[in-house]
Amino acid sequence: MISPVATRRLAVLGAGVMGETVLSGLLRAGWTPERIVATDRRVERQHELVERYGIAMLDNVEAAAWADTVVLVVKPQDMSDLLTEIGPALAPDTLVVSLAAGVDTATIEAQLPAGVPVVRVMANTPAQVDEGMAAISAGTHSGDDELRRVTEILSATGRVVSLPERYLDAVTALSGSGPAYLFFVVEAMIEAGVHLGLPRDTATELVVQTMLGSAKLLRETGEHPTVLRERVTSPGGTTAAAIRQLEDHKVRAAFLGAIEAARDRSRDLAAASRRPSAGSGGSS
Numbered sequence: 001m002i003s004p005v006a007t008r009r010l011a012v013l014g015a016g017v018m019g020e021t022v023l024s025g026l027l028r029a030g031w032t033p034e035r036i037v038a039t040d041r042r043v044e045r046q047h048e049l050v051e052r053y054g055i056a057m058l059d060n061v062e063a064a065a066w067a068d069t070v071v072l073v074v075k076p077q078d079m080s081d082l083l084t085e086i087g088p089a090l091a092p093d094t095l096v097v098s099l100a101a102g103v104d105t106a107t108i109e110a111q112l113p114a115g116v117p118v119v120r121v122m123a124n125t126p127a128q129v130d131e132g133m134a135a136i137s138a139g140t141h142s143g144d145d146e147l148r149r150v151t152e153i154l155s156a157t158g159r160v161v162s163l164p165e166r167y168l169d170a171v172t173a174l175s176g177s178g179p180a181y182l183f184f185v186v187e188a189m190i191e192a193g194v195h196l197g198l199p200r201d202t203a204t205e206l207v208v209q210t211m212l213g214s215a216k217l218l219r220e221t222g223e224h225p226t227v228l229r230e231r232v233t234s235p236g237g238t239t240a241a242a243i244r245q246l247e248d249h250k251v252r253a254a255f256l257g258a259i260e261a262a263r264d265r266s267r268d269l270a271a272a273s274r275r276p277s278a279g280s281g282g283s284s
Contacts, residue, residue, distance in 0.1 A: 010153070011067035012038040013060055013082065015049055018099055019073035021127045025157035027053060028130070037063050065089040069149065071097045072108075076273050079103050083111035090116055095146055097153070099123055101172060102269030105139030105165060117142040119150045122171045123157075125179050132158030133175045137165035169270070173262035181258070186211060 010026070012019045015038040023036050033054040040046055046057040064070050064086035074082055079100050090096070096118045098108055105118045112118070118139035126132045134154045138147055151160045163171065186207050193203025218225060233239040246252075 008035065009067045010036050010069045010071065011058075011063035012036070012071045012073060013063060013086070014073035014078075015040045015045065015057075016073060017125075018123065018127070019071070020049065021125075021132075021157060022071060022073065022099075022153070023049075023053065023055065025127065025130060026153065029156035037066060039063050060086050061089045064094070065091075067094065069095045069097065069153070071099065071153075073099045076100050076103050076269055079108070079273065080111065083108060087112050092116060095119065095142075095149060097121060097150055101176065102266050103273045104168075104270055105137065105142075107270075107274050109139055109141070115141050117146045119146055120165060120168065121150065121154065122168050122176045123154065124175050127154075127157035130157050133178075134158060134160045135163050135168060135171040135175070136160060137163055137168055139165075169263050169266040172266040173259045176266075177259075177262045181255070182211065 010023075010031075012023050015023065019038065019040075023038055026036060027033065033056075036053075037056045037058050038049055039058060039060050040049070049055060050057055058066065060082065068091075070086070070090070072079065072082065079098070090113060092113065092115055094116060096108065096112065096116055097120075098105075098118065099121045101122070103120070105120050108118050108120075109116070119142050120137045120139065121134055123134040124132055127134070132154070134157075136147060136150050136154070147162050151162065154160045189207045190200065190203045193206065194200050198206070214228075217228060221228070229243075233243060
């Protein structure tokens, strides 16, 4: 459970899928609804969250002024306008946590009052079932205390690692986008099962449980994936025949190329976020 002293009041600005994931995870971890507020521009969404969780919905400025930890969960292209809006409302010791992909801490700090601590996060969608993987990086004015607070918050929905910010483009490509790669493989395996004559629901159950069990085996044994793969691969057997097809089609190289492409796109988004947009300006 998260220390009530470390973070007394938390605001989630942008209660979409990931924003809701954060606040619902905190409530499951023992937070009371009185300690959390959220914002969303859609009125029907506001009513939905109030009814579902019993939290208060405020506007962005009210939420930023009320909280001691402000979590920004907006699209990268919306970040500049949001920072301009909330900057004057932030107390100097308010912790700002960004889940916006590709927006670095320097860009955020440049639009906030001087000295406001910022922590950048790259999370992923398995956080919705409390099995997320998040990487966090401290900005110029953040230290161990701020990283500890963010770790405690995100631990409600999975695992957390702290890394220098220069690694976050690689993290984005690997674990941020990673669930999509695995879903892609699952899709392909299910389609193969159907092609081989299995009912789709049976193929789905076989593949999903195999994926879940394999991940658990990797985590709990701590053994290298090569070792575990070789234990399944008997010489001249069915698995060996399948692995040979994957190698012939350069699947390993394709994954490397795909993840590098995701890394490069993350860099492009970061560069774009640093270019000032028309009409935007800093608040410090």
